[in-house]
Amino acid sequence: MTAAMTISLTVNGQTHALEIEPQETLLHVLRARLGLTGTKANCEEGECGACTVLLDGQPVNSCLLLAVRAEGSRIQTIEGVAEDGQLTPLQEAFAAEGAIQCGYCTPGFLLTTAALLSANPHPTDEEITHALSGNICRCTGYTKIVKAIRQAAAKGVRA
């Protein structure tokens, strides 16, 4: 057992003072300490992308990042995407196009795509593929995810 430490994390615009153990990953802190279970867990070694969150706007595998390293950064999880219960146009496109089946990969895909579209509002198919090749979906075959992203991009959605 290692000594606990106190850190401060800013998640979805809210700052939390947390007592954690130094080896805890951001994924673990989000899910177990903050109850933000929208960030999904499986491989815990950066293979599946289900645990993707945005760190200062950039997608990261929260399973590979020690929580302490996220101090001072802006963290966004899937819970912080919809505003006042209103889905973003990107979320709406995923829902309408059938890009969501079991949905376990969905938070990761939505956040990775949000980061892509805010940096590059009209990505080519190649750029979409490049941005999303670290996220695994086992249900949809990706076709409808790409369609949803194209549709959102065509509408000029930034995130």
Next chain:
Amino acid sequence: MTQEKVIGQRKPRQDVLAKSTGAFVYGMDFQIPGQLYGAILRSPHPHALIRSVDASRAQALAGVEVVLTAKDLPAGLLMPGVVCDQPLLASDRARYHGEPIAAVAAQSADLAQQALGLIVVDYQPLPAIIDAETATADESLLVHEAWETYQAEEGLVRWRNVCCHAALNKGDVERGFASADEIIEGTYTTESVHQSHLEPRVATAVVLPGEVPTVYSNTQLLYWIRTNVAHVLGVPEEQVRIVPTGIGGAFGSKLYPQIEPLTALLSRVAGKAVRMVVPLSDELLAGVPRHPTKTRLKTAVMRDGTLVAQQATMYLDGGAYTGSTPEIASVAVLCLAGPYRTPNVHIDVYGVLTNKTNFGAYRGPGGPYSVFALETHLDEVAARIGMDPLDLRLKNILGEGDEAANGQILTSVGLRETVERATQAIGWREAAATNRGKGISLGWWTTTLQRSTSEALLDANGKVVIRVGTNEMGTGAIMGGVRQVAAETMGLDVDDVLIDVEDTLSGLWDWGSQGSRTLANVGRAAQFACQDLRLKILSLAEKLLETERERLDLAGGEVFSIDNPEEKITLKALAQLSPEGILRSRAESNAEPATYDKSRLTSCLYPAFHHPSYHCHVAEVEVDPGTGMTRVLRYVAAHDIGRAINPTLIEGQIEGGVVQGIGMALMEEVLYDKQGFRTNINWTDYKLPTLADMPEIESIIVEHPTNLGPYGSKGLGESPALHPPAAVANAIGAATGKRFRSLPITPEKIALA
């Protein structure tokens, strides 16, 4: 048909909002305050005698509340099955790398892991039985020395390591071989592939004195989990509550009681809730992935392309325990026969026990390896007689009213239409560019039947609640398909229908979300319940509106007089006036199985394909002759699914199944070394397709309605995964001029060919 308002529409599914905001609660998100954390100690050997298990140090560790080993279980406890050969924890012998030896429950996940490390097991390693074909020999070592003593289903042909010999015999193959112009032979092998659902397997058990034993599980098949939990707890099934939790993908894997019985026992001994998660490395080590196979095919053909005789012998590697191998063996028999008219057919499928994990149901069990063998073999047949592979198939495919190899008569056969539309879409007759080629695969598949039960009720707000006994696993069959069926039947929009998945105390018995059966059977039960509820509503309205029931209609949330639409009452008003309180109807679906010729089959536990679906896939690939890298450029999949309830969800099933199949074709492989040790137990070494590997998939929906599923629908979920290995292999064959008879077709195999 034309009057339908909801059927055939791309309506949103009920769970999509929660799944896009992170609010959806999966099994992994479900916890109970004060729970303990379970973990399983697994055999590090593929085959070993267990001399002793010493758990005393683990038990002494502070924070460890329970350690279970085989000697803590009832003596001789074997789990239910077609052959009862599987212990819950290995006692005297470990039969595969990863077999459970002990289980612990501790106050934290870290402590549970630490406790596993303190359990001392004295193993005497034995040589492992690895190859299924050689394991059938009489001189082979036995996986189960006591195989003869096991209780087994009647009629199952089994001996020594062969847990099932399923066979089909039609006509006289020898005579066929003697009369044909050409005889073509080939051997085809496939490796195991893993379901790799994104959400882990997880269960939380609460088995406390005086309370109903309860297990929360992300299973596809609540009532089979109930059977197994009741079995180990020694209580009647009806007294066990299995509660569905959200499922993040399953694909067959979550049919199996891998953790629920052990977790229930841990909870009972601890007197506290216990939660068990299977980490990915354990899931890949010791899950229930697809069977590896080896198939020999021999085909007799006339020069005009008429198939005369076909003989097939498949070794279906079942792993260490029988599990569902016998059923899957008979499905393989029907897939090896294929949707063809061949007059003389002889098929033997041997389900064989080896020292590997228990292989089982992964999306289309029995299918993809059989289709790969048959459909790539048919391309070799076509090449031999100089015929286009498409023309060979068109000459021999089954049509309306034809008899399949098992003697069942086929109706609503959309096969030819799937072939024509898929090949037209890809431009089959157009010549391919250098290093490119096109490949085709055809098939048929079942709609599994068995019982589903559903309840429809009108709630106080005039909305309809549909209660079902099996969970949504991601396909949309329940939260999309069943909901649209109920809405259509009740004259409502989908927003006015709520699907609620019930635990097993509801008594809504269901054979589960599996076997391409969910929408057809659960939807049928829901439709029956809705039809009855509709009658109850009209009967009540008859009195209130003083109009005969026959002159009343229900639509748009209102009952109205057909003759005078001004005379009407809303469902909400009716619900509140209902003298008995809420109106409620319960119904079940238990459709008649297909009939077949019993004299042709032996030891086939799944002897016919009920209300079959038909499909044709075509792929175009480009192979880099230098690196051997294959890129799938285009992929077209046409499916006759009877009736499209929701095209978006159907396309989603097709696209997803195709990508899983392309994974099996090109990159996925559950690896064992020569001693039987599992080697690739993470998602870096076990390669899953990503967006970068995939083409955009074109789905074609063909509708030849059947009289099973609501509004004519047939099963869909599994069939898209059947064809990609064959279609892609045939396309690679066309691109390279070389045949590839073993999966996966890696760049290495191509470069070395």
